[in-house]
Each structure stands twice: as C-alpha cells, then as structure tokens.
Amino acid sequence: MNTDPLAQLKDIHLPEPVSWWPPAPLWWLLAAIILGLCIWLFIRRRRQQRQQAYRQDALQLWRQLPADSGREQCQAINILLKRTALHAYGPECATLHGELWLEFLDASLPGSDSAFSTGPGHILANGPYQPQPEYDSEALLALTRRWLKEHSPHAGEPPDA
Numbered sequence: 001m002n003t004d005p006l007a008q009l010k011d012i013h014l015p016e017p018v019s020w021w022p023p024a025p026l027w028w029l030l031a032a033i034i035l036g037l038c039i040w041l042f043i044r045r046r047r048q049q050r051q052q053a054y055r056q057d058a059l060q061l062w063r064q065l066p067a068d069s070g071r072e073q074c075q076a077i078n079i080l081l082k083r084t085a086l087h088a089y090g091p092e093c094a095t096l097h098g099e100l101w102l103e104f105l106d107a108s109l110p111g112s113d114s115a116f117s118t119g120p121g122h123i124l125a126n127g128p129y130q131p132q133p134e135y136d137s138e139a140l141l142a143l144t145r146r147w148l149k150e151h152s153p154h155a156g157e158p159p160d161a
Contacts, residue, residue, distance in 0.1 A: 055148060062144060071130060071132065074127040081148075102122065110151075
C-alpha cells in the first residue's frame with residue numbers, strides 16, 4: 001500500500017467558464033438605452049425630412065420657372081417665393097408686399113446683404129406689375145434659388161404689414 005498522502009490527492013477542479021449569455025443586467029440596460037437613442041434619432045430625422053420637404057418641392061418648381069426675363073418670370077418668381085414663405089412662416093406673410101416683402105426676404109436669408117432690398121431682388125417690389133420690367137434675370141434666379149435653399153424659418157417673425 002501506498003502510504004504517501006500526496007498520492008491520494010486529486011486534481012483541482014476548475015469551475016465552468018462564465019457564459020456570455022444571458023448578459024448581465026447592466027448590458028441589458030445599455031442595450032435598451034442605445035435602442036431608445038436610435039429610435040429617437042430615427043424619428044427626429046424623419047420629422048426634419050418632412051418639415052424640409054417643402055424646400056425640395058420649391059426647388060423643383062424653381063427648375064420649371066420661365067427662362068426668359070420679363071413680367072411672366074418676375075411674377076412666377078414672386079409667386080414661388082410667396083408660396084414657400086407661406087409654408088415656412090405661416091399666413092402672416094400673405095399680406096406682405098413692396099418694401100416690406102423685400103425686407104422680410106432679406107431678414108429670413110442668413111448672411112443676407114440686402115440682396116432683395118438693394119440687389120437683384122429689388123425688382124420683386126414692382127416688377128410683377130410692370131409691362132416690361134428690366135432686371136438681371138440670372139442674378140434674380142440665383143438669388144431666388146439661394147433663398148429657397150438657405151432661408152431660415154426660425155429667423156424671426158414676419159414684419160407687420
């Protein structure tokens with residue numbers, strides 16, 4: 001017989017490795033927070049897209065404006081700007097005309113240097129009502145496109161008529 005007590009010892013039994021499933025409660029909490037954040041960002045992005053869809057519609061209409069300068073083009077530009085402003089700012093814009101209308105367009109365009117009041121947009125005050133208005137058609141179209149793309153709906157309230 002073997003009287004050696006060390007020979008009677010058995011190997012150490014290690015515990016089973018910790019399983020990755022099911023995760024600890026904090027991992028579930030982290031996953032819920034990330035999922036909630038993703039859903040919130042998705043909803044916010046969709047809302048912004050719906051709120052800005054009118055800009056794309058306006059730019060689509062801008063591409064269909066008459067190419068020749070004249071009263072018809074001037075009227076079409078004024079109508080497009082007015083429709084867009086009505087959508088972005090509400091019915092307060094409907095009564096704006098003349099210099100107040102131009103001041104409103106300048107105020108709602110970030111970084112504007114009075115391009116509507118004193119620049120190529122000044123024709124919109126009286127041009128749609130003249131038989132043959134004379135203006136720089138390309139500059140007015142470029143300014144109109146810039147306003148449609150860059151106007152800030154939160155720049156302020158439309159001035160009182």
